[in-house]
Amino acid sequence: MFPISSRAGGTFVSRAALTAALALGLAGGMVATAAPALAKEAKDAKAEGPKLSKAFITLAGPLQNDMAKAKDQASAAALKDKVLAALAAAQTVDDKFFAGNFAIQIGQTGKDSGLMKTGLETVIGSGKLTGPELGKYNYYLGGMAFDAKDYAGARTAFSNAVAAGYVENDVQALLAETYFATNELPKGLEVLGAAITARKAAGSVPPKEWYIRGLSVAYKAKTYEQAFGFGAGLVEAYPSTDNWADAIGLARTAGRFQAQETLDLMRLMDATGSYRDTSDYAEYLQAADARRAPAEVLKILDEGVKSGKLSPSDVFVNENKTIAQARLAADKASLPPLEKDALLPTASTATVMAAGDAFLSYDQWAKAEGFYQTALGKPGVDADRALTRLGIAQFEQGKFADAQATFGKVNGVRKPIAQLWAIFAGQKAKGG
Structure with a gap:
């Protein structure tokens, strides 16, 4: 039997929360490094054409000075109204980009998820970012939505991240999780399978957890052929006795084989050394049949006893051994x-x-x-x-x-x- 309970991978929710929180810390740091750029924008506005509006500069300059002193939750929270005013005053692309980053930084320091979300949406909507950098902000936004159980919002953000070329932090698997969370299992499995295919096509090995998650969801949904597909991918990318046992167990469950098919599958279990317990040996012995293949049955009995998974005193073992020994000479002849x-x-x-x-x-x-x-x-x-x-x-x-x-x-x-x-x-x- 396939021990699905020991292989269920859970979800990627905790990973999303942790990664997004850490990454947002980096995003917040972008604001501090942007301060000289903000001053330069104002200085060069006349020479190069306006990139920052006067209304925004009037608010943003003092706000930056205050933000540099906001080191704790209380001092950051006190700046929320000023940040909101800067967001309201933002008109140009650069206005919105800087204002959004202000909101991210103050929202993070002040532990104000709503402000952080507004900041992310503002930076994304500014049009300042493209490609993977735009994808990264969408990933952050998706992580926040996922943690808030806003799976539709998370799905949109993660989809936008992937579309922008962002592939870090298991974003494709997290997109699949938005479907699993709303019990749209076939679509989630499709998305996860496509993510695995894309990762392989790019020359990388997909994470083990992706295979295990797909295997777990498909197995619990009783779509055993899909579960087998993930199990086969798992053992191909991460060969181990446990993974071989899983893949072979899934094949048995999905295939519902007759004795001759089972025999060839159990021969693979023997070749990979992936027996889990007595039942695996018993299935092999039943498929082989001591009357038809006495030499093979005796070989497997001997292996099973030596491994400790078969007891020489077991009635089933003794019956098979007796029949096989009685048939061996005539069979060889x-x-x-x-x-x-x-x-x-x-x-x-x-x-x-x-x-x-x-x-x-x-x-x-x-x-x-x-x-x-x-x-x-x-x-x-x-x-x-x-x-x-x-x-x-x-x-x-x-x-x-x-x-x-x-x-x-x-x-x-x-x-x-x-x-x-x-x-x-x-x-x-x-x-x-």
């Missing part, structure tokens, strides 16, 4: 005649596939590969099953590029199984 029959030009598709399956279960990868290749040229073959197992045989021989190509041809119900095998083959090809 059947291999040579089966191989001989399968090599005949007139061999049926079923015979050739049976030979491939038999040798695969005995870890004789090269022979298995040959039989699956032959089977794919036979009429009536289950191509997706043959391709999946051909890819496994190639993978186990270290033919990782070949395996990736083979897995890429699998369609139908087996496609997610092959997708995960292909991811693992790609990681192995890179030395992972």
Whole structure:
């Protein structure tokens, strides 16, 4: 079972609040550095044409001096009326830009979120900023709206930030959160998925939390195919035994596979060493069937006991061990005649596939590969099953590029199984 409760990522709300607060501190600092510029604007107004209106300069000059002395909440709050007057007097682009920054600084120092919001809106509306810098102010505004649970306002601001080219501080994921917060889950998942795609296209690795959040939301919404998509992306970007267990668990939940599909998925769990508990081993053993693949069953039983996840005294373990041991000698003895029959030009598709399956279960990868290749040229073959197992045989021989190509041809119900095998083959090809 997929332990969703341990993987749920929560939301990005706390991150939004913290980041916005810190960033606004930097924004407030812009006002102090703007003071000389304000004086220069007034000095050069006649030479270059007015950028600051006289009415605004009359108010802004003294206000700047007062602001420099406002170091605590009380002294900042005392300047609110003057800041509001400056905002009201602002007429030009530069008037509004400076007035807005005054409001941000005094609002922050005075802990007046309303004034800070007005300041941000004024700077944005001034038209002074473009590109990512404009996006940054929209991000700040979105963070404040999000913290106030104004999700529609946050959505607009975050959308504007992204449109302006701002990509810092998980802004795309926060945009998705505005949809999650209003229970618009499909749209939120779409936005988050697009953010992941864009980040990858830009040559960066999306944050782990993005995948986990999408996985969590989709799983709880019971859209298991979407959850699997995020899980596959997670294990591709951040391979670990936990993430492999999650991705494989999601594939099992989304796929509702029959025994033969489950067997190939559990073979991947074995290859990645991502068993979580006894139930994983039990599912593998049931899919393999001690009567059909005794050698493979005995191998998995031995691994499970050594790992401590299977108890040698367990009834289920003993039953499987007894059946497999009783079948092993006869099963081994059947291999040579089966191989001989399968090599005949007139061999049926079923015979050739049976030979491939038999040798695969005995870890004789090269022979298995040959039989699956032959089977794919036979009429009536289950191509997706043959391709999946051909890819496994190639993978186990270290033919990782070949395996990736083979897995890429699998369609139908087996496609997610092959997708995960292909991811693992790609990681192995890179030395992972």
